[in-house]
Structures are given as structure tokens and as C-alpha cells.
Amino acid sequence: MSSKVLSTSANISSAESVENVILSARNISKSFPGPVIALDRVSLDLYAGEILALLGENGSGKSTFVKILYGIYTPDHGEILMKTGRILERVTINSPADAMSKGILMVSQVPQLISKLTVAENMALTLTSLRIHGVKSLTSIKKILKIISEESEKIGIKIDPNEKVYNLTYTQKQLVEILRAMIVNAKILLLDEALTYLPLLERRKLYQALLKLKEQGGSIVIITHKISEAMEISNRIAVLRAGKIVGVVNTWETTIDQVRVMMFGEERSKQISYVKVQTINPRGEPRIIIRNLHVEDDYGREIVRGVNLTIHAGEVVGIAGISGNGQRELLESIVGLRKIKSGDIYVDNVNVKRSGVKNIRELGVSFIPDRLLEHGISPEESIVENIAACTVRNGINIPWGLIEEISRELINSYQIIAPSTKTPVKYLSGGNILKTIVAREIENAKKALIACNPTRTLDEVSAIYVRRRIREKAVNENLAVLIASEDLDEVLMVSDIIYVMNTGRLYGPLTPEAPCEDIEKLMVM
Amino acid sequence: MRFIVLRRKTIPRYHTWISTAISLILGILVYLFITILVGRSPLEVLVNIARSFISPSIVKDFFVLIAMGCALLISFKAALWNIGGEGQFYIATIPGILLTLFIFNPRHNPAPAPLVILLVALTGTIMGAFWAFIAALFRAYLKIDEVPVTLILNYVAYYILNYLIFGPFKGRYVYGYLRTDEIPEIYRLNVRVHLPMRGDPLQVALQNLTVQLAYYIALLVLAVLIYVFTWWFFKHCRIGLYTKIHGSNPSYLQAVGVSVNHIILLTMTISGALIGLTGSIYLLSELGRIPYEIERQTAGYGYLAILVSWLSLLDLKMIPFSAYIVSALRNAGIALQVAGLGGVEQSLLLIGAILLTYSITRFLVEYEVRFEW
Structure with a gap:
């Protein structure tokens, strides 16, 4: 049984009318064993037709909050109210399927699509489970194709519905997720770092789709570590610290520095400095040499195509590129985690093509993997x-x-x-x-560090510290560093030399002073 | 109505002990309820169960189950489901028989007893290790699940032993029975203590306990040694850490440069070796000879040890406690049979009832269940 509650101004964190509240989370608390308090009596309202950015440092509870809204976690205390007609009605969200049926959808950094199926088949799974648009079985594929083509035309997204998902680029996969939100008539879209590391041009394409959803009266919650992204797209910014809301501000009324202080406090926000640790050593001897490397992905397709690369001691080489262009496979093959189809890899003049991870690590090579939960811990x-x-x-x-x-x-x-x-x-x-x-x-690395997205989910202060440590290690301890990152700002900030990886090939070298637009063009060409 | 299950943030102190004790009491109550339903006297049943928990006769099973529970814990922690304790236990008795009755039989080729005993223990360990190693090879290099392989190997071990007892190991002084000869007394590991068995019931019980402890002193030493080894293995040994990680995330092992296949082989081999050692000491301490058909003679230690390991929730601290419960329940089942209160199903029913309540209480210790209207 659900109770019906009229929204009161006491729960509203903005001057906007109560009438506009589409969802109200009240006194939400959540703890995990440990004991770790993730959320402590968090109250937050979401308005129809707004984009709310949810910011906070690592462990502040942002992801926990949206996972509660999406039915992945159950709150220990508190309640969620959703607008039904003109009143706010208490709802329980038991699962993601339940959330979807209530019009709440989440898109995370990792696309939640089945790679071996086509776009239409993926869509069919959602539509049949929700039984909307009259789709009752997976055989209604013609109907689904029609729905996809109509909806994608409405919001200007071009996707071939018969394409297998594994053939799509990362951006296209995220677009499919957003399209899915549109098709199921999502009222609330939760984006957990979903767009943060896309190149600006690609990101703006997605922003257009979000604005369409907003115009239709939908609400969007964006979680991001990039304050600039929040400033660009959002109407309001809510900041969480140690599981508590420390402030909700209108975006147009605040500045990046004010938001930083809210996120990290006065003291820690002063640590934010983008001064690069300069290379002082002359370039050292070649530490890692890669010759004509070809590697296959998990589906047996050639994903790394004839890569040649030399990384010298004391140098940081950055690889920019959109996820899914072979960066992960390249790095995994360097540390011996992935079989090499052909080509050679030398570490300190030793051919490690068939050495295995143990021997490569014993040569002093450290590895920050892309698949953290699989290879990292x-x-x-x-x-x-x-x-x-x-x-x-x-x-x-x-x-x-x-x-x-x-x-x-x-x-x-x-x-x-x-x-x-x-x-x-x-x-x-x-x-x-x-x-x-x-x-x-980083601290274990003796000769080389191979890192994939080393700061992907880190807050600004932590990310800056990690990048500084990487450069210090390279400069002071003569480490050869190879970083592949979806975050172009990171690549620019940390690298001495930059390459762009696109469809398995390396383009470059470029210097960090190269115009950003040129690099982004190489990423999306 | 909404049914919510939440993981508890704080788990009560001494939860393992408390939940086990509660589930034990509840399980016995469930069992008593069933006995009432079938028209038996609950009091009589209860007295028999209670006696088993304080009976000195459980010490043998208790020691063996501690040793084997620890051995299985090692493989279970690695998520390697060694169901082949039975096979590893009995296959390890083959070299023991060979050494004591054939190679170093005191009648024609005497040898120093400590040396022979050491050899029996060593070869038994190797044999148990080898038996588990076979399953590990299948798992590591052919990706064949270890559960069916270890299970099948139990039967292979039974049949090999039966064949040997029927043929080459058949005793000459067995009065027509199908079994091996008795292992010579000098190689046996029992200490016989004769006490008057007089006084009040408590004194008699204590004297009885002393006699049992002395008789099974080798099993006691073995249980302590294997327990300490297992503690060291998980607490301090590098391979022990890899074993635990294999149970949690083998891909991480691969990423840090540890061969997953080697860990599978090592873990299973160590587990089998400890069971083999237990089998060889059991031969010298309790069995004394091997009868035909071996599978009908066994106490099912290999399977009971699985129960011990699971009942401990793979927590080494709990192994002695769960070994005590399982050995007491096994003996309770026998006592109920002897008292004419049921057949062999009594022990199974009793153990089943306790396992049921144990599973429920364990779940409730870790999770909170809420109903919302």
C-alpha cells in the first residue's frame, strides 16, 4: 500500500514551485557493512524539465543515491515520492525493472547492452519486459524497428537498428542507451559518469538528446567528476560530502571555485593545481618497444592493427581515444594478459611476447587495468x-x-x-x-607503468594527486609510463608525447601543446 | 506487502557461536517434533541425543573430522569443491597395507617400527595427494569440473581397494573372511590404558574418556598438527593467500602474475595430501586391517567432512565446533538405532533438521528481513 503525501516547501531545496517536483527523496540513509555510512539522511527534490548535476568526492555517496533511485539498493531509512497527477505519492522501487516501469532509467559508464545482439534485439528485451508500445513478445521485431526509427528521428540520433552492438562505437552505445530511455518514455534519466569522458563534439551530440528529453518535461540527474561538465549542462548542482547534502545551488549563480569548496572544503580545494611536473631528465634509453603488434579482442576480431610504439625511460606516453578502439587490448597484451596475434614487444631489450604476466611483472612492469574488478582486486x-x-x-x-x-x-x-x-x-x-x-x-613500479584510465572514477583532488605521482615517478625514478585514457584532459595533463588510438591504429606522435580540436578529430574520424 | 532483505551493517559479536548453538537447539526441537508425529517418545529420543553429545565414544570421529574438515577447508576456500575425501582417505591405506603386511612384515622382514610408521604416513600422504592431483589436472588443463571427477574417483578408489582385498591383499589368517591380515601390533599407534571404570557416573565417564584419548592419541596429534598447519597456511603462507584469492577472483591472480593452474594443482594436492595422511594414520590407529567391501565399512568420513567444512562456514575457528556437532550427531543416530528408536535414517534426519535451522539462522545473522505494508 502506498501512502499519498502532499509535497511541502520544507523539503524543497530551491525556490521553484512545489508543483514542479517530479521526484522527492526524503531522509534517505544507507550504510554498508564495515561499517560504512554511504548516505546520511539525504533529502533532495528533482523538478520536471531540469538537469541536476550531483557532485562529490570519492565515497561521498553519489552512486549509492542514484542506485537507490534505480532500485539496485534499498535504503535503510527514508522514502521516495513520485509525482502522480498533482500529488506526490510514496513509491517503493524494488529493482531496476521496477524503476523502468516507473519511468526511471539509468545509464552508467559501462553500456548495459548485450554485445552479441543487435540494437533492435536489445531494445526488444526492454520493451517486452516493460510491455509498452504494445510489444508483447520478441517476435514483434518489425514493430520495434518502426519505433526505433521514429524515436531516433525525433531526437536526431542515427543508429542502424540491425547493427550488432559489438560493432558500435562507445558513443553509439551510449546513444542507444539514451534512445532506449526516450522509447520507454523515461521521466527521469540517471547518468552515472555516462558522458564524462567522451570528446566534446560527441558529448554535445548527446547533450542535444538530453535537452530534448528535458523539453518534454523529463528530468536528468548527471553524476560527474568534472565540474566543468556540470556547469555546462546542468540547471542546478547538488553536492554530497561524506553522505550528506552540503548544498544545492542554481548553476547560473555559482562558480567552479565555489563548487570545489563545497565538494572538498576550503583546505583540500587549495590542493587543486594543474601545474605539470616538468620533465627534467633528458630522454632515457628505450624501455618498451612495440613492433607491428596485432591483437584480437574477446570476439576474435583484430582490434589492435599494426601498432608501433617506443616508450623511453623517464617519459610518459599518453594514448587518447574513445573507449573500445583497442586501447585496453593493447595494454593487456603488453603486460602478458592477452595473447598476441603477431608482432613483438620488448621490455629492456627482452622480447616478452610469450613471457607471461609473471615474468613481465618481475621485469619491474606495473599495470593499472581497465577491468578493475576483474584484474585489479x-x-x-x-x-x-x-x-x-x-x-x-x-x-x-x-x-x-x-x-x-x-x-x-x-x-x-x-x-x-x-x-x-x-x-x-x-x-x-x-x-x-x-x-x-x-x-x-604506481608505488610498486620499478621500470615501467602501464595504466588504463588511472583516474576514471576519482574526484578532482585525488585525480590530480595520482597524475602528479605518475609524473614524479617517471621524472625522478626514470620510469617509462604508458597511459591510455578516455579523458583527453588527463592525457594532455600527464603526457610528454600523445598518440590517438582509433579503430586499432595509433596516430601520432603529437605534443601536449597540439590543438585539442585536432586530437579530438583524430579520435572520432 | 513488500518483502525486503538487507545485509546487516553490524553483525553481533560471537555471532558464529550463538547462531550455531541456537540452530542446534532448534534443529533438535524440529527433530523431536517429527519423532512425536511418528509416535515415538520425545523424552527417550532426547536422552539418547543428549548422551551422544557427552559420550567419550565420539573422540575418534571428532579427531578424524577435524583433520579432514581442515583438509577440505583448504580446497573449499579456493572454490575447488573436493568431494573426493572418501577416495583420497581410502586410497592412502594401500601403501600402508603394502608396507606393514608385505614389505616390512615382522615375520620375514622386520624393520624399525618408527621408520615403517613414518613411511606409511609419507606414502599415504603422497597417495592422497596423487588422487586429488588427478582431479586437479582435469580441472586446470581440461576445464572439467572437479566435483564429478573427485566423486567418480571415490568409486575408483573403492573398487581398487576391493580388488586388492579380493586378490593380492587377501589375508592368510582371516578365518574365511574377505579382508586383509591384521597389521602387526608393533606398527599400531594405539596406547592401551586400563582403568578400573568404577566410581560415580562422572568418574566412569572421565576414565572412559581417558581410555579413548589414549587409544586414539595418534589421531589427536594428527588433528592438532593439521589444524595448526591450516591456520599457518591461511594466516602466513603466500600460497594460502593465493588459495583464498582463487576462491574470490582468479583473474586477479592471473593479473598479478600467479599461475592459476599451479594454484589449482597445489591447493587440491595439499588438500588430498592431508586427507591421505589422515587415512594412513587411521589405518594404523583404528582400522588395523581392510575388509571387503570397503564402501560398506566406511564411516563416510569424506562426506561427513564436507558437512563439517560447510557447517563452519569455511571459518577455521569453527572447524572443531562443527566437527564436534557432526560426530555427536553421527553417534546419536547410531545410539537411536541401537535403542530401537529408528533405522539408519535417524542420523540423517537429525543432521538434516539441524542443517536446516543452521542455514536459516546463519542467513538471519547476516541479513535483516523486513516486511513493509
Whole structure:
């Protein structure tokens, strides 16, 4: 039974009319074992026809909040009200399917599509489960094709509905997700870092689609670590810190610096500096040499096509590119995690083509993987155990005293929020899991660091610290660093030399001073 | 109505002990309820169950189940489901029989007893390890699930033993029975203590316990050694950490440069080796000879140890406790049979009832269930 409650001004965090509230979250609290308090009595209203940016540092509770709205988590306390007619009605959201049936859709950084199916087949799955547009079975494919073509025309998205999803670019996949939201008549769209790392041109295409949804009276919640993105697209900005709302402001009334202070506090926001650690050493000897490398993806298609690359000691080489263009496979093959079809890889003049991960790591190569939960951690084990597994390579006994000390140092220097070194990694937030991996790999690196999106889910302060540490390690310890990142700003900030990876090929070299537009053109050509 | 299941943020202190004790009591109550339904005296049943929990006769099973529960814990922690404890246990007795009755039989080729005992333990360990290693090879290199393989290997072990007892191992001094000869006394590991068995019931019970402990002293030492080894393995040993990680995320092992296949082979081999060691010591301590058909003679330790390991929720601290419960329940089942209160199904029913309540209480310890209207 649901109770009907009239919205009161006490719950409204803006001057806008109560009438416009489309969803109201009241006193939402959520804790996880550990104990980790993710949300502490969070109240937030969402208005029809607005874009709300939800900002906060790692572990502040942003993702937990939208996951509650999407039915992935159940709140410990609090209630969610949704507009039905002219009144706000208390609702329970039991699952993502339940959320979708109420008009709430979420698009995350990783597209939630089945790669082996076509766009239309993916759409059919959603439509049949929701039983909307009269689609009752998967055989109504003609009807689905018609719906897709009508809706995509309305919002100006061009997608071939018969294309297999694995053939789509990352941007196209995200477009399909947004199109799906339109087709199911989503009233509320939750974007969890979904657009953040797309090139500006691609991102703006998606913004157009979002604006259409907004014009139709829909509401959009955007989670992003990039304040500039929030400033560009949103109407209001809500900031979470340590699970509490610290402020909700109209975007046009605030500045980036004010938002930073809200997110990190006065003290920490002063740490934000984009001054690059300069290369002082002359270029060292070639540390990693890649010759005519060809690698296949998980579907047996050639995804890396004849890559040649040399990374010198003391140098940071950045690879820009949209996700899905072969960066991940290239990096995995360098560290021995993926079979090489043909070509050669040398580390310190040793051909490591068939050496395996163990030997490559023993040569002093560290790796920050793209698939963090798969290759980066063991979730059931504690932070200290995860660090030991990667650090201790010889001997029967683990020197726990030493590993404890290392772990504490990493936790302090990288500001990992965790109750203790003994906390199982599964209880950490996504950002803190990434920090644990990044800290371990950067500080373990002896000769080279291979990193894929090393700051992807990190807040601004943490991301700046990580980038600075990477450059310091390269400059001071003569490390050869290869970074592939979807975040062009990161590539520009951290690299000495830049390449662009597109459809498995490397384009470049370019310097960080190269015009941004030129690099973006190479990314999307 | 809405039915919500939430993971508890804080789990009560001593939850493992409390939940086990509660589920034990509830399980026995469920069992009693069923006995009432079939028209038996609940009091009589209860007395028999209670006696089993304080009976000195459970010490043998208790020690064996601690040792084997720990051995299985090692593979289970790696998410390697070694169901082949039975096979590894009994296949390990083959070299023991060969060494004590044929190669170093005191009648024609005497050898120093400690040396022979050591050899029996060593070869038994190797044999158990080898038996588990076969399943590990299938799992690691052919990606064949270890559950059916270890299970099938139990039967292969039974049949090999039966063949040997029927043929080459058939005893000469067995009065027509199909079994091996008795292992010579000098190779046996029992200490026989004779006590008067007089006094009040408590004194008699204590004397009985002393006799049992002395008789199974080798199994006691074995259980302690294997328990300490398992503790060290998970707490301090690098391979132990890899084993745990294999159970959680093998891809991480691969990414840090540890061969997943080697960990599968090592973990299963260690698990089998410890079971093999237990089998060889059990041969010298309890069995003394092997009868035909072996599968009808066994106490099912390989399967009971799975229960012990699961009941502990793969928590080493809980292994002695769950071994105690399982051995007491097994003996309770036998006691109920002897008292004419049911057949062999009594132990199964009792264990089943306790497992049911245990599963429910364990779930409720970790999760909170809410109903919202």
C-alpha cells in the first residue's frame, strides 16, 4: 500500500514551485557493512524539465543515491515520492525493472547492452519486459524497428537498428542507451559518469538528446567528476560530502571555485593545481618497444592493427581515444594478459611476447587495468591482503609487518577512505577501490607503468594527486609510463608525447601543446 | 506487502557461536517434533541425543573430522569443491597395507617400527595427494569440473581397494573372511590404558574418556598438527593467500602474475595430501586391517567432512565446533538405532533438521528481513 503525501516547501531545496517536483527523496540513509555510512539522511527534490548535476568526492555517496533511485539498493531509512497527477505519492522501487516501469532509467559508464545482439534485439528485451508500445513478445521485431526509427528521428540520433552492438562505437552505445530511455518514455534519466569522458563534439551530440528529453518535461540527474561538465549542462548542482547534502545551488549563480569548496572544503580545494611536473631528465634509453603488434579482442576480431610504439625511460606516453578502439587490448597484451596475434614487444631489450604476466611483472612492469574488478582486486580479501598478493613474490611466509606498513602509507598518501587495512575491499566505494589499485601499482613500479584510465572514477583532488605521482615517478625514478585514457584532459595533463588510438591504429606522435580540436578529430574520424 | 532483505551493517559479536548453538537447539526441537508425529517418545529420543553429545565414544570421529574438515577447508576456500575425501582417505591405506603386511612384515622382514610408521604416513600422504592431483589436472588443463571427477574417483578408489582385498591383499589368517591380515601390533599407534571404570557416573565417564584419548592419541596429534598447519597456511603462507584469492577472483591472480593452474594443482594436492595422511594414520590407529567391501565399512568420513567444512562456514575457528556437532550427531543416530528408536535414517534426519535451522539462522545473522505494508 502506498501512502499519498502532499509535497511541502520544507523539503524543497530551491525556490521553484512545489508543483514542479517530479521526484522527492526524503531522509534517505544507507550504510554498508564495515561499517560504512554511504548516505546520511539525504533529502533532495528533482523538478520536471531540469538537469541536476550531483557532485562529490570519492565515497561521498553519489552512486549509492542514484542506485537507490534505480532500485539496485534499498535504503535503510527514508522514502521516495513520485509525482502522480498533482500529488506526490510514496513509491517503493524494488529493482531496476521496477524503476523502468516507473519511468526511471539509468545509464552508467559501462553500456548495459548485450554485445552479441543487435540494437533492435536489445531494445526488444526492454520493451517486452516493460510491455509498452504494445510489444508483447520478441517476435514483434518489425514493430520495434518502426519505433526505433521514429524515436531516433525525433531526437536526431542515427543508429542502424540491425547493427550488432559489438560493432558500435562507445558513443553509439551510449546513444542507444539514451534512445532506449526516450522509447520507454523515461521521466527521469540517471547518468552515472555516462558522458564524462567522451570528446566534446560527441558529448554535445548527446547533450542535444538530453535537452530534448528535458523539453518534454523529463528530468536528468548527471553524476560527474568534472565540474566543468556540470556547469555546462546542468540547471542546478547538488553536492554530497561524506553522505550528506552540503548544498544545492542554481548553476547560473555559482562558480567552479565555489563548487570545489563545497565538494572538498576550503583546505583540500587549495590542493587543486594543474601545474605539470616538468620533465627534467633528458630522454632515457628505450624501455618498451612495440613492433607491428596485432591483437584480437574477446570476439576474435583484430582490434589492435599494426601498432608501433617506443616508450623511453623517464617519459610518459599518453594514448587518447574513445573507449573500445583497442586501447585496453593493447595494454593487456603488453603486460602478458592477452595473447598476441603477431608482432613483438620488448621490455629492456627482452622480447616478452610469450613471457607471461609473471615474468613481465618481475621485469619491474606495473599495470593499472581497465577491468578493475576483474584484474585489479580480489573483493573478498582485505586491502592489506590485496597489496600482499601483488607485492610479495618470493618466500613461503608473508612479511605481514612490512606489508601492513606499506598499506598504511598508501592509505595515507592516496587518502583512501577505509575503516582499516583489514577491511575487505568489497566494502570500499568504487573510487576508493581504484585508489587502492592505483596506489599499489604506481608505488610498486620499478621500470615501467602501464595504466588504463588511472583516474576514471576519482574526484578532482585525488585525480590530480595520482597524475602528479605518475609524473614524479617517471621524472625522478626514470620510469617509462604508458597511459591510455578516455579523458583527453588527463592525457594532455600527464603526457610528454600523445598518440590517438582509433579503430586499432595509433596516430601520432603529437605534443601536449597540439590543438585539442585536432586530437579530438583524430579520435572520432 | 513488500518483502525486503538487507545485509546487516553490524553483525553481533560471537555471532558464529550463538547462531550455531541456537540452530542446534532448534534443529533438535524440529527433530523431536517429527519423532512425536511418528509416535515415538520425545523424552527417550532426547536422552539418547543428549548422551551422544557427552559420550567419550565420539573422540575418534571428532579427531578424524577435524583433520579432514581442515583438509577440505583448504580446497573449499579456493572454490575447488573436493568431494573426493572418501577416495583420497581410502586410497592412502594401500601403501600402508603394502608396507606393514608385505614389505616390512615382522615375520620375514622386520624393520624399525618408527621408520615403517613414518613411511606409511609419507606414502599415504603422497597417495592422497596423487588422487586429488588427478582431479586437479582435469580441472586446470581440461576445464572439467572437479566435483564429478573427485566423486567418480571415490568409486575408483573403492573398487581398487576391493580388488586388492579380493586378490593380492587377501589375508592368510582371516578365518574365511574377505579382508586383509591384521597389521602387526608393533606398527599400531594405539596406547592401551586400563582403568578400573568404577566410581560415580562422572568418574566412569572421565576414565572412559581417558581410555579413548589414549587409544586414539595418534589421531589427536594428527588433528592438532593439521589444524595448526591450516591456520599457518591461511594466516602466513603466500600460497594460502593465493588459495583464498582463487576462491574470490582468479583473474586477479592471473593479473598479478600467479599461475592459476599451479594454484589449482597445489591447493587440491595439499588438500588430498592431508586427507591421505589422515587415512594412513587411521589405518594404523583404528582400522588395523581392510575388509571387503570397503564402501560398506566406511564411516563416510569424506562426506561427513564436507558437512563439517560447510557447517563452519569455511571459518577455521569453527572447524572443531562443527566437527564436534557432526560426530555427536553421527553417534546419536547410531545410539537411536541401537535403542530401537529408528533405522539408519535417524542420523540423517537429525543432521538434516539441524542443517536446516543452521542455514536459516546463519542467513538471519547476516541479513535483516523486513516486511513493509
